[in-house]
Amino acid sequence: KIDRDRLWRDLHETCEWGKGERWGEGTTDIGMSRLTLSDADKQVRDWFVNTTESLGCKVQIDAMGNIFAVRPGKKAGPPTFAGSHLDTQPTGGRYDGILGVHAGIEVLKTLNDNKIETEYSTGVINWTNEEGARFPISMVASGVWAGAYSLEKAYGLVEVGGGKATQKSELERIGYLGSLEASYKANPIGAHFELHIEQGPILENSEGKIGAVEGVQAFKWFIITVKGKDCHTGTTDFQNRSDAMLTAAKLILHSHNKAAELGCLASTGILTLKPGSTNTVPGFVQFSLDIRSREDQKLLELENVLKSDFAQIAAEKEVGGLNTLGTRGRGCTVEWQLDTDSPATKFHEDCVKCVEASAKAMLGTDAGGKVQRMTSGAGHDSVYTARHAPTSMIFVPCRDGVSHNPSEYCSPEDCGNGAQVLLGAMLRYDRL
Amino acid sequence: KIDRDRLWRDLHETCEWGKGERWGEGTTDIGMSRLTLSDADKQVRDWFVNTTESLGCKVQIDAMGNIFAVRPGKKAGPPTFAGSHLDTQPTGGRYDGILGVHAGIEVLKTLNDNKIETEYSTGVINWTNEEGARFPISMVASGVWAGAYSLEKAYGLVEVGGGKATQKSELERIGYLGSLEASYKANPIGAHFELHIEQGPILENSEGKIGAVEGVQAFKWFIITVKGKDCHTGTTDFQNRSDAMLTAAKLILHSHNKAAELGCLASTGILTLKPGSTNTVPGFVQFSLDIRSREDQKLLELENVLKSDFAQIAAEKEVGGLNTLGTRGRGCTVEWQLDTDSPATKFHEDCVKCVEASAKAMLGTDAGGKVQRMTSGAGHDSVYTARHAPTSMIFVPCRDGVSHNPSEYCSPEDCGNGAQVLLGAMLRYDRL
């Protein structure tokens, strides 16, 4: 049995590095702002290295700053890992990523406390820049390990918001550009288990306690650029406009309608326009489009129909009721740019079963509907480990499904449940 | 007859102060960036004062920095003015406002050259901050003169974009906080004629040469705030979202559809959202809504229907086909804030007739459809002078109806036509 109090205490202690916004009265009601490779990230990394070394682990750092702490087992061979990330969103919470790493360390402590010798070695991974919030590709360092991105591409990423630092220069600056090759070939993983808050409302709404994650849905991120023509809002009648903002509004609504029709998701989280004056019709709008589906085929279907419909809608043709009621103008053009392409991931059935069995063992007679197989709506480093190693994830509920927000919250009970299931799953897999 | 070459030469000479972006090969194919009360604005103001004084005018500056240059006539009494503005948008052109002031000076030069004595005095006004681009209320200084805004409110306006300067501190800094009271009572105007580029495509599209402006349509500017809830784009199904961006898209489309139905205009030129991340559904969107109509009553009708419909649409109720095709979520709230309220303005029939007669005299047998009565889609300082003095405006075509853009263009022929009609209208009114 893991020590639930110790887990809770350690987790909140390390959240002193990179503290964010206070959102409540409690001592731990404070969000996190620990961008990857920042000074605060260096502090928590140093803590991670010191702690795992003091637990008897051999610690290695690869060329992407990924940290692998390994506790020796009886036999040689790739370790069974718990992996997650210690970096956060700029206005993030205390559980997304952080819980998974702390639970892994709690597993190691429990193994030590109980003097358990595993068949193969076990360990904990802290992946670099899972969030993609500072250097703008999420899961980029596990992606390099998996061969999905080149080291050059990852090194060259420049921080968002106008700064000059690159992912490489910051790895060097904080002393975490390691000598180990960032590659599944040079540094194979035996299995990867990732405990994470669900970041959505499904478990909470259905009174589930543990999600045994079977896979991750497919997603693609696009930047859509709508080009029209600036003109005066007061002197230009509708017929003579090429209104990029009105067009963007139609496209965003249509992406929602079509996604709903096809059982997919579509969301716009960023929108910028030019020139940005109350009495100038914008000639330029750019917005993000994040589309998701459990099936690659469905996602492609949605992408294709939107590509064709967007062009028609922007050209003021009648599609989906969007150019029926108003006055048609002169039309705009639409450009698509693909930024992220993450196909649907299926986790390894052996690993999913280890999670399920471990959850049922913990919950006992209570288990029933409280253990649920589910598909992750969000991407995680496990997407990339799954390409080269048996992988699964463990989800625990978070309050109101809220994540990427200072007020993100996972109760001590749920944190403890997650770590307990992680221990059980890792031991089961090790024996397997 | 005014001197068309002199007008063109003088106008482009003073455009050296506050030069903007080059957009073409020609020597004058350069936009303007002469924000009100900037150093460049001081330079052109000094030129205005020196030039009009050298033409024999008495020059007075009021507490808002409005400059009144008066050429004495035979009798005492309020002068017949040509008025416009020398300030520009940050990425503006060489004709919006500037043409009206230069044409006024060309009128004075022509009167001097021909030794014409007018019945009453005549003059030229340079109004401060017509654009509202730096201190964010347009036509604010003529508004103070007319009693629509208090001096305190106008003085207190802080520059947009994070600076600390106020309209008062900048008036003082450049030495244009004058001693004359900014008031139609202390400083009455006999009549006000404003030559301006149309800023829209109507004249150009109908081969019109001169617009005799009968009035200005009503407009209101609102800031609409949509509040929902941030959530993860990948883990939150449509039913569990309060998507402020999707809601804003529906509202913008609906404002267009309803405005088209009622024969009004509706436009969104600014939109900001939070938190602004590809994989976070925005919980907060704010956008500008600029609505316009020739009739106050129609504008109110549009405002009222949008107020009620926006609330319904945000609450996921079925209105105007906007919540029919997609998946309904948990709804958002909508708040309205009124920023500018400019009721419909009717100009003085005497003044409109002076413009018409002067245009017909200039165009001769050619006049026919080339002189058109029209309503201004945009607000101008004439909106405020019309409250206390007979007023009309003269419109000339500008290429493609483009304005508030470096490439704004009015041909030498059209500039000259406008100044010629301004002279004729002022003389006709003076005799009246």
Ligand SMILES: NC(=O)NCCC(=O)O
């Ligand atoms: N967990 C998470 O937010 N990952 C980032 C990629 C995604 O949006 O799914």
Ligand SMILES: NC(=O)NCCC(=O)O
């Ligand atoms: N001429 C002009 O752009 N005036 C500002 C107010 C308006 O947008 O109508």
